[in-house]
Amino acid sequence: MRNENRWELPHSINLAAFCTNRARVRGRSVGWVSNPAAVFAGGLKPTTGMIVLKACRARPCNWWVSIRPQKRRPDSKPTLRNASHLGSEMRTERLPGKLSLTGRMAALPAVLAALWLLMAGSLSAQSTHALIVASASGEEQFKEQFWDWGTRLQRALTDQMHVPKEDVLFLFEDPAKGAPLVFGKSTKSELMRAAEKLDADSKEGDLVFIVLLGHGSSDGNNYKFNLVGPDATAADLEQLLGRFSRQDVVLVAATPSSGGLTRTLAGKNRVIMTATKSELENNQTVFGGYLVEAFENRAGDADKNGRVSMLEAYLYSRKKVEDWYEERQKLATEHPQLDDDGNGRASSVPSAQTGDGLLAGRLSPGSPTETVLAAAPAGNQKELRELQAAKKKVEADLAALRYRKSSMEDMEYQKNLEKLLLELARTDGRIRELEKPR
Structure with missing residues (x-):
């Protein structure tokens, strides 16, 4: 699979931190990603391409991720919903120690899993x-x-x-x-x-x-x-x-x-x-x-x-x-x-x-949201509070959905999960922007 950058993600890695820093896999640099939320939602950048995720049998790898260089139409937008077509763009290949996923429904759980991992490291805790x-x-x-x-x-x-x-x-x-x-x-x-x-x-x-x-x-x-x-x-x-x-x-x-x-x-x-x-x-x-x-x-x-x-x-x-x-x-x-x-x-x-x-x-014990807010620029704190409240509601909805999973049809569960995770991605991306020092 030429012209691809491959990332191997250990179980315990903070995916957001991983994607925003240069990493080396098997001695090779994989380059920079400036907006991991957009990339993992299917957003395209001139020097990158679409996201392909596949399950990895070899430990300690959970997923490997390929960014395939690909041109996009001038009128296409790197929005979160671009992730929905991943399955039709994937090639079916067998690699040593890798498990190929084909078709949209096969790819979707992997995409959603990556989105979930992306946000999980930064989910805000209650005080x-x-x-x-x-x-x-x-x-x-x-x-x-x-x-x-x-x-x-x-x-x-x-x-x-x-x-x-x-x-x-x-x-x-x-x-x-x-x-x-x-x-x-x-x-x-x-x-x-x-x-x-x-x-x-x-x-x-x-x-x-x-x-x-x-x-x-x-x-x-x-x-x-x-x-x-x-x-x-x-x-x-x-x-x-x-x-x-x-x-x-x-x-x-x-x-x-x-x-x-x-x-x-x-x-x-x-x-x-x-x-x-x-x-x-x-x-x-x-x-x-x-x-x-x-x-x-x-x-x-x-x-x-x-x-x-x-x-x-x-x-x-x-x-x-x-x-x-x-x-x-x-x-x-x-x-x-x-x-x-x-x-x-x-x-x-x-x-x-x-x-x-x-x-x-x-419910998880953790650092208070106020600590994060105090470190953010003063002009952003009001909007941050509103976004943190919105994020907390989405997290609660996600927990409730996962709780009901065993009683739901798989298609219905995946559809609702996708909707909530994409909403969480948008909210989390805005929070990250506001938390940055000026």
């Missing part, structure tokens, strides 16, 4: 406000374990997810163990004080992420999160969550006997995850450690879009819990579950059939 609470330990081994889990999650959120440090609060039974890292002691009063701070700092539409790590108990009717001094009951947690009616809330109870919380805490715009499926599962749990692991180095990022959604973190942790018991040939004494549709009937495996997973799938 995130997190509260990590380690329970009273009771034993030195648990004290060290809960400290390890809490500090690792704190670092993952601040260092890797870029949540501002002041927006990640950590309560621990012995604040002196790491004074700069700890907001307060693991007591009921400090828990409520931390909630007040989250309420004061967060805005409508922000993400409030609360993680309870350690020991929990139940008398069969009432759950208690074990703290230093009086424990926090399910009623206390409901009161705490009641502050955040304007925000999206994720509460993770990674403790024994936590299963009943999905019934008592379920509500609108709430994701409730528990380590157990009932109050009767009262042995120590490992779910919390794997939840932390899901966010570390984005291990739970199943779709490789650079973010870990709450659903991805849950599914990663759930699978790891299953593996942990199987590897040790032990009877599983914890069965994680999730509720996010507000009906209080949690699912072990969230899906369109169970009704759970849609909200969790679109």
Whole structure:
């Protein structure tokens, strides 16, 4: 295939950054692309040509992309819709280690996948406000374990997810163990004080992420999160969550006997995850450690879009819990579950059939949009806010569409997916223009 520039794209690459910088593949330079959004949508430039994408069997390559030099008619426009004719222009060839795709419907998923990857690295996150609470330990081994889990999650959120440090609060039974890292002691009063701070700092539409790590108990009717001094009951947690009616809330109870919380805490715009499926599962749990692991180095990022959604973190942790018991040939004494549709009937495996997973799938901890806006030229900030709001809506529509995929005809799904991704491409392209310093 002469006169083509070939790019090999690793799983973890930021496609937008890749396309806007010179790269070398097998020792050869592939040149510059000044507008990756337009190019990947089928736009043509005088020195480039149409985009051809093919699946790649060889690891670590997801896709290889050819830009075929091609003349275009003077009256043709390099618009997003030019991507629709790719299939008819492609040649059918077999290359070593490559899988050819022919026909429009064969090419379309690849084009859409590239568009999705292009935008995914820059999808704006809600402002995130997190509260990590380690329970009273009771034993030195648990004290060290809960400290390890809490500090690792704190670092993952601040260092890797870029949540501002002041927006990640950590309560621990012995604040002196790491004074700069700890907001307060693991007591009921400090828990409520931390909630007040989250309420004061967060805005409508922000993400409030609360993680309870350690020991929990139940008398069969009432759950208690074990703290230093009086424990926090399910009623206390409901009161705490009641502050955040304007925000999206994720509460993770990674403790024994936590299963009943999905019934008592379920509500609108709430994701409730528990380590157990009932109050009767009262042995120590490992779910919390794997939840932390899901966010570390984005291990739970199943779709490789650079973010870990709450659903991805849950599914990663759930699978790891299953593996942990199987590897040790032990009877599983914890069965994680999730509720996010507000009906209080949690699912072990969230899906369109169970009704759970849609909200969790679109929520990801990350750096606040305000940080991006602050760095943009002052004259662009109003339009940027409007575009970020529009982008957030499209992202939510995309999440809802993917959630319904199993119940849709393939043609209908692809048509709707194309429409949303092209809309996202246009919005994202304009955002990129406005974010550039003058």
